[in-house]
Amino acid sequence: MKSELKVQCIMSKDTPPAAETEQAIYSLVKIEAGSGAALGTLPANIALVLDRSGSMDGEKMEHLKEAVGYVVDHLSDTDLISVTIFDDQVETLIPSQPAKNRNEIKTRIAGVIPRGGTQISDGLKEGMREVRKGRSQDRINRIVLLTDGQTWDDEDACLKVADEAGKEAIAITSIGLGEDWNEKLLLGIAEKSRGNSHWIQNPISILEAFQQEVEGMQSVAATNLNVIARMSDGVKPIKIYSTVPMIADISKKAIKGNTIGMTLGSFDGRKGQAILIESRIPAHQEGRFRLGQVEVTYDLPATGMKGQSVKTDLFVTYTGDTAAAAKVNAEVMNLVEKVSAFKLQTRALTEVEAGNIVAATRKLEAAATVLLDLGEKDLAEAAEREILSLKKTGALSAAGTKKLEYGTRKLTMAMTGAMKK
Amino acid sequence: MKCQECQMENIEGALFCEECGAKLEDKAELLETAEETGVQLVLTSSDGNELEVPAKDEVVVGREDPISDIFPDVDLTNLGGMENGVSRKHAVIHREGMDFTVEDMGSTNGTYINKKKIQPHARQTIKPGDEVRFGKLSLSVKAA
Numbered sequence: 001m002k003s004e005l006k007v008q009c010i011m012s013k014d015t016p017p018a019a020e021t022e023q024a025i026y027s028l029v030k031i032e033a034g035s036g037a038a039l040g041t042l043p044a045n046i047a048l049v050l051d052r053s054g055s056m057d058g059e060k061m062e063h064l065k066e067a068v069g070y071v072v073d074h075l076s077d078t079d080l081i082s083v084t085i086f087d088d089q090v091e092t093l094i095p096s097q098p099a100k101n102r103n104e105i106k107t108r109i110a111g112v113i114p115r116g117g118t119q120i121s122d123g124l125k126e127g128m129r130e131v132r133k134g135r136s137q138d139r140i141n142r143i144v145l146l147t148d149g150q151t152w153d154d155e156d157a158c159l160k161v162a163d164e165a166g167k168e169a170i171a172i173t174s175i176g177l178g179e180d181w182n183e184k185l186l187l188g189i190a191e192k193s194r195g196n197s198h199w200i201q202n203p204i205s206i207l208e209a210f211q212q213e214v215e216g217m218q219s220v221a222a223t224n225l226n227v228i229a230r231m232s233d234g235v236k237p238i239k240i241y242s243t244v245p246m247i248a249d250i251s252k253k254a255i256k257g258n259t260i261g262m263t264l265g266s267f268d269g270r271k272g273q274a275i276l277i278e279s280r281i282p283a284h285q286e287g288r289f290r291l292g293q294v295e296v297t298y299d300l301p302a303t304g305m306k307g308q309s310v311k312t313d314l315f316v317t318y319t320g321d322t323a324a325a326a327k328v329n330a331e332v333m334n335l336v337e338k339v340s341a342f343k344l345q346t347r348a349l350t351e352v353e354a355g356n357i358v359a360a361t362r363k364l365e366a367a368a369t370v371l372l373d374l375g376e377k378d379l380a381e382a383a384e385r386e387i388l389s390l391k392k393t394g395a396l397s398a399a400g401t402k403k404l405e406y407g408t409r410k411l412t413m414a415m416t417g418a419m420k421k
Numbered sequence: 422m423k424c425q426e427c428q429m430e431n432i433e434g435a436l437f438c439e440e441c442g443a444k445l446e447d448k449a450e451l452l453e454t455a456e457e458t459g460v461q462l463v464l465t466s467s468d469g470n471e472l473e474v475p476a477k478d479e480v481v482v483g484r485e486d487p488i489s490d491i492f493p494d495v496d497l498t499n500l501g502g503m504e505n506g507v508s509r510k511h512a513v514i515h516r517e518g519m520d521f522t523v524e525d526m527g528s529t530n531g532t533y534i535n536k537k538k539i540q541p542h543a544r545q546t547i548k549p550g551d552e553v554r555f556g557k558l559s560l561s562v563k564a565a
């Protein structure tokens with residue numbers, strides 16, 4: 001029985017104390033590629049939506065052209081590609097087509113000249129139109145958006161497209177270049193479409209981001225990944241976080257009463273997936289207690305298998321032994337701490353937006369301490385710098401905000417690195 | 422549970438303070454997840470079926486019985502566990518650092534390693550290449 005996916009549930013405490021009040025427990029649901037998994041058997045359907053506004057001139061555009069060349073060279077002949085370029089106008093440079101016309105695509109890209117302003121939503125809509133042409137359940141459907149600028153008052157339209165994309169299983173990877181763009185928007189686009197987001201400080205890194213994207217598509221082991229957790233009576237799910245490709249609070253969408261349901265799109269067999277569930281468990285006497293059951297379902301389009309399912313139970317054993325009740329699983333503890341850093345950072349930004357500088361400073365100080373404890377010296381220093389900036393100017397720096405937003409969300413990627421086979 | 426840093430009251434079982442992110446159970450003993458040892462076992466039946474031994478410190482081997490609320494980690498039902506006399510909680514595979522041991526849990530039909538019956542509740546080392554038999558169901562041990 002070789003399984004394509006392995007599911008493992010780890011509790012913060014296997015033996016919580018038998019208590020008279022309810023208590024918090026954390027369950028880590030780890031999904032990894034099993035011995036029967038085949039990676040990269042699905043053809044891609046990718047739409048590149050690229051900013052060619054005036055500010056992209058020079059080094060940025062040169063590196064972008066090189067990165068598009070890399071994508072074209074590393075797709076196979078059966079993959080589909082389209083290229084849409086936008087400033088305040090949109091042009092479909094390469095309509096959706098098999099990636100085999102490599103030289104022609106590169107020649108057309110080479111001719112792009114930066115000009116004009118930035119209107120992301122029109123570019124995204126056009127990219128959606130192109131990716132829809134080849135959209136199929138048997139392909140990995142994806143949009144890669146790259147921009148270096150603030151969009152012109154069309155944030156809501158962008159998020160609407162992202163929402164539609166998510167519903168149609170088209171993940172959008174949003175890439176922000178430099179410092180003058182809206183990280184809230186780009187992260188929102190990624191979260192709504194269940195995609196990824198990158199911050200690139202230096203144009204030289206565009207290639208790396210595009211490489212990651214191509215490799216990610218070629219590591220897909222399953223599609224239509226869904227996780228359902230049915231909790232027993234008395235167990236209350238409070239918060240749910242997905243942690244790959246970055247930490248996202250999906251509680252609102254996922255929790256319905258004591259059932260948790262989430263759609264996670266395509267499954268990257270190299271990165272795996274890890275879900276953190278925070279629940280309240282009831283007061284209970286000593287003995288074994290079934291918290292619920294987790295079911296992971298997925299499709300394997302390459303073999304025509306749909307709705308494959310792996311089920312696993314969540315158990316704890318309430319104990320009266322105080323030493324046993326104090327034992328905490330180190331892996332779960334570490335993940336909860338990373339999520340804690342992410343939460344503190346997010347709250348700090350919310351407080352800044354609301355003008356509560358004192359509260360924001362306090363949250364950032366707490367975040368810095370947690371980050372330091374996690375060994376994230378670089379991020380902790382970034383938080384310290386932003387605390388100073390808040391105290392001096394009452395505002396955060398553009399680069400610092402981006403560093404913290406992306407850095408804390410991606411704290412988990414080191415962990416999933418360890419999940420690699 | 423009161424946070425020592427900010428005095429905020431947190432729910433029992435919380436690991437980090439909801440308000441300031443400070444660690445709440447400094448004295449908590451951290452258990453390393455078994456998987457971190459990097460070794461994982463697979464049990465293979467004579468007809469080639471593979472069962473992964475989940476990466477944890479204690480893995481129950483047996484037969485599922487939802488009525489009695491018994492859900493072993495390694496369920497031998499589909500390999501003919503019932504016909505071959507596997508008990509519901511037949512044995513436990515323990516992980517001890519890099520090593521594995523099998524403990525028979527007082528099963529009706531016994532546990533055998535390389536055709537030798539082991540005493541109930543006495544841990545016996547197993548390693549890749551061994552044959553382990555639960556009742557009449559024989560499985561070979563491999564590294565995953």
